[in-house]
Amino acid sequence: MSDIDNEIENETEEPVEEVIITGKLDIDLTGDTFEQLKLSQPILNCVKKVGFTHPTPIQQAVIPPALKGDDLIGLAQTGSGKTAAFVIPMAERLAESKNITGLILCPTREIAIQTKAFLDLFGTDHHLSTVCLIGGMRMGKQLNDLKNKPNIVVATPGRLIDHIRRKSLTLEHVQELVLDEADHMLDMGFMPQIRTILSMLPKKRHSVMFSATMPPAIESLARQFLNNPTRIDILPKGGAAVKLTHQLFLVNSEDDKKNALIHLLKNTQGLSLVFAARKIDIDWLDRTLEKEGLSAAKLHSDLSQKDRTQTMENFRDKKCKVLLATDIASRGIDVPGITHVINFDIPDNVEDYIHRGGRTARAKAEGLVSSLGLWKDISLVKKIEFVLGHPIPRQTIEGIKPFVEIQVPAGGRRRR
Numbered sequence: 001m002s003d004i005d006n007e008i009e010n011e012t013e014e015p016v017e018e019v020i021i022t023g024k025l026d027i028d029l030t031g032d033t034f035e036q037l038k039l040s041q042p043i044l045n046c047v048k049k050v051g052f053t054h055p056t057p058i059q060q061a062v063i064p065p066a067l068k069g070d071d072l073i074g075l076a077q078t079g080s081g082k083t084a085a086f087v088i089p090m091a092e093r094l095a096e097s098k099n100i101t102g103l104i105l106c107p108t109r110e111i112a113i114q115t116k117a118f119l120d121l122f123g124t125d126h127h128l129s130t131v132c133l134i135g136g137m138r139m140g141k142q143l144n145d146l147k148n149k150p151n152i153v154v155a156t157p158g159r160l161i162d163h164i165r166r167k168s169l170t171l172e173h174v175q176e177l178v179l180d181e182a183d184h185m186l187d188m189g190f191m192p193q194i195r196t197i198l199s200m201l202p203k204k205r206h207s208v209m210f211s212a213t214m215p216p217a218i219e220s221l222a223r224q225f226l227n228n229p230t231r232i233d234i235l236p237k238g239g240a241a242v243k244l245t246h247q248l249f250l251v252n253s254e255d256d257k258k259n260a261l262i263h264l265l266k267n268t269q270g271l272s273l274v275f276a277a278r279k280i281d282i283d284w285l286d287r288t289l290e291k292e293g294l295s296a297a298k299l300h301s302d303l304s305q306k307d308r309t310q311t312m313e314n315f316r317d318k319k320c321k322v323l324l325a326t327d328i329a330s331r332g333i334d335v336p337g338i339t340h341v342i343n344f345d346i347p348d349n350v351e352d353y354i355h356r357g358g359r360t361a362r363a364k365a366e367g368l369v370s371s372l373g374l375w376k377d378i379s380l381v382k383k384i385e386f387v388l389g390h391p392i393p394r395q396t397i398e399g400i401k402p403f404v405e406i407q408v409p410a411g412g413r414r415r416r
Helices: 003-009 041-050 057-068 082-093 109-126 139-147 157-166 191-198 216-222 254-266 279-291 305-316 350-357 375-388
Strands: 072-075 102-105 130-133 152-155 176-179 206-211 230-233 244-250 271-275 297-299 322-325 338-343 367-373
Touching: 041 082, 041 109, 057 072, 057 082, 057 206, 057 230, 072 082, 082 102, 082 109, 082 176, 082 206, 109 130, 109 152, 109 305, 130 139, 130 157, 139 157, 152 157, 157 191, 244 375, 254 271, 254 279, 254 338, 254 367, 279 297, 279 322, 297 305, 338 350, 350 367, 350 375, 367 375
Parallel strands: 072 206, 072 230, 102 152, 102 176, 130 152, 176 206, 244 367, 271 322, 271 338, 297 322, 338 367
Antiparallel strands: none
């Protein structure tokens, strides 16, 4: 079972305070104003209060058709303002009621918390209340929140189904549905939960999916749940952040990978985010780096929500400059200042590679993605290069013998 699957299957009940996300990113903006998007004055007041001046390209493209009630598939790179692109139309279209009329499904707790915090900015003046239903928080507190008759629910699928089974909420009045990070929400690991939830929603509803990637097979699956959706795609070629530099270190052993990681971390300014495949690898890397005098924090699904929240706060506040994570952190982690993403383990699919890299080069910033690989990873590298549209430059580190790939020239004879 994957780390993300555990996010749904093994949600615990531990008290934790909700996180309020503050601060604005320097995102590329259009020349239009929010007034030109024909938003109501109460929403415009909220937009001004948040500090938004001009919409981003994805907001400019999505908000008008979403306001009309068109079903949408929205594709844009991370850090482009996607959350506002679905929150603003939802807040505009919904009115205060005693029923749950808006539902936002998120793949991870962190994304759900950040989305709820954004909705709270609009809720005060627009009279819309939101509840966040995720694992790692006490069920009792969530039950009390639901008794206050929220208008919008932001949830991870597993915890939402828990509440449905407890009959602590009903989805029969939902008018607005958002599936955030749709490519990951609809992969095979999430399909049973998604189908269960969708079967309980009204057939007549407005549905929107957003993602930083949308492979054809997943898009085909997504179209089963949307009514003649409009596809809005403003992704750069390959889906990767535009100001992202990629490099690859091919070595001969796991020990060489470890030494390469240590070298990279000791020569990196700013924050580094290191991805490994398994939780056991994260724990091993943590011990290894500690012996080298490198302080790191860990993030994976076995940690309590309280510990995960504290870890992210420490990383965001630069109290620790290295975060070791499984792919649970590749989606929705929004931390300005990450300059270097390191793939200690190259992911099995291109979408995860794109999402990992999306943690750096946010908005107008530049970033670096370094991947450490063995001979067995070359086939994965070729797939990534195909999607990126260019080879990933090979780099070496003094003192670490590189693995030399076998080249196949035009004549057909193989050489090293």
